[in-house]
Amino acid sequence: MKISLIGTGIYGLAIALSLAKNGNEIWMWTESETLFDEFIKTGKLKSITESDIPKNIHLTLSYEEVMNNTKLIFITCASKYVNKVSLKIKPFYKTSIPICIATKGLEESTEELLSDVIKRVLLTKNIAVISGPTFAIDLINHEPVGLAIGSTNKKTRNIVIKVLASNTLKLRPTKDLLGIQLCGTVKNAIAIAAGILKGLGYSESTQAFLINESIHDIKDIIYYLGGNKKTILSFAGIGDLTLTCTSTKSRNFSFGYIIGSTKDQAKIKEYLAKTTVEGYYAVEVIYKLLKKKNINIPLINVIYDIIYNEENPEVLANFLIEKE
Numbered sequence: 123m124k125i126s127l128i129g130t131g132i133y134g135l136a137i138a139l140s141l142a143k144n145g146n147e148i149w150m151w152t153e154s155e156t157l158f159d160e161f162i163k164t165g166k167l168k169s170i171t172e173s174d175i176p177k178n179i180h181l182t183l184s185y186e187e188v189m190n191n192t193k194l195i196f197i198t199c200a201s202k203y204v205n206k207v208s209l210k211i212k213p214f215y216k217t218s219i220p221i222c223i224a225t226k227g228l229e230e231s232t233e234e235l236l237s238d239v240i241k242r243v244l245l246t247k248n249i250a251v252i253s254g255p256t257f258a259i260d261l262i263n264h265e266p267v268g269l270a271i272g273s274t275n276k277k278t279r280n281i282v283i284k285v286l287a288s289n290t291l292k293l294r295p296t297k298d299l300l301g302i303q304l305c306g307t308v309k310n311a312i313a314i315a316a317g318i319l320k321g322l323g324y325s326e327s328t329q330a331f332l333i334n335e336s337i338h339d340i341k342d343i344i345y346y347l348g349g350n351k352k353t354i355l356s357f358a359g360i361g362d363l364t365l366t367c368t369s370t371k372s373r374n375f376s377f378g379y380i381i382g383s384t385k386d387q388a389k390i391k392e393y394l395a396k397t398t399v400e401g402y403y404a405v406e407v408i409y410k411l412l413k414k415k416n417i418n419i420p421l422i423n424v425i426y427d428i429i430y431n432e433e434n435p436e437v438l439a440n441f442l443i444e445k446e
């Protein structure tokens with residue numbers, strides 16, 4: 123089966139390798155001519171991973187080529203580009219082709235769920251979302267991991283499970299497409315907060331304090347926006363939250379650590395310039411969405427003020443103690 127991926131970052135490549143492991147023919151679109159030239163000349167992508175690239179993974183700069191005769195599409199680009207690439211693939215897209223979103227976040231300019239962006243631009247009802255506690259390197263190394271999968275219909279869900287699940291990758295279905303995406307967005311913001319606490323020198327106990335408090339906040343956000351509160355218990359919820367709030371493999375956690383440990387705006391901006399930090403954008407978009415919906419989540423307000431208003435990071439620890 124030909125499967126297309128839109129986006130060739132480290133996580134997209136990890137998904138591609140998982141799909142290729144199951145014998146599928148994988149075509150990945152990239153906008154990077156440098157990456158494409160590297161692959162054509164060497165058959166490898168050493169600038170992304172040291173892992174060998176199997177022969178059933180192909181790279182292209184062409185939207186038409188990546189879309190031609192595909193049976194399934196994975197969206198693996200950064201959330202801020204989902205609207206743009208959806209418009210680019212639209213001339214070559216048939217609404218019967220299922221789309222699986224592996225990207226975490228919301229559309230920045232409209233605060234839309236990524237599934238709503240896909241539905242609006244491509245006019246399809248065949249959408250799935252996968253999310254959970256999986257670092258790209260662990261997928262690449264075929265470590266045992268789990269993902270939650272939500273979908274608009276069983277057919278789309280079953281196709282994704284069939285091509286992606288394996289003896290090292292478990293997909294657990296949920297009906298809450300909205301909740302999965304909110305978990306994947308908000309946990310990035312909380313991971314930054316966890317990194318801030320670590321950078322300030324606080325203990326694992328304080329980080330656990332934050333995680334526990336944020337579980338209640340994420341549950342409330344899901345509920346107020348129309349999802350199922352129990353989704354917080356899924357791979358996309360507690361699973362992903364725990365992983366990204368406790369590991370230096372998380373770019374969001376590492377970004378927060380720089381904020382807490384240096385308080386140096388120059389170093390903070392330098393890190394952002396060199397690294398894609400989804401949580402940086404997630405904080406702003408979820409903050410705006412909650413304001414628009416008149417939903418008050420004080421923890422999000424505190425994180426927003428630290429990141430965007432240069433508030434002293436110490437206010438985060440003080441807030442946790444003072445929160446009722």
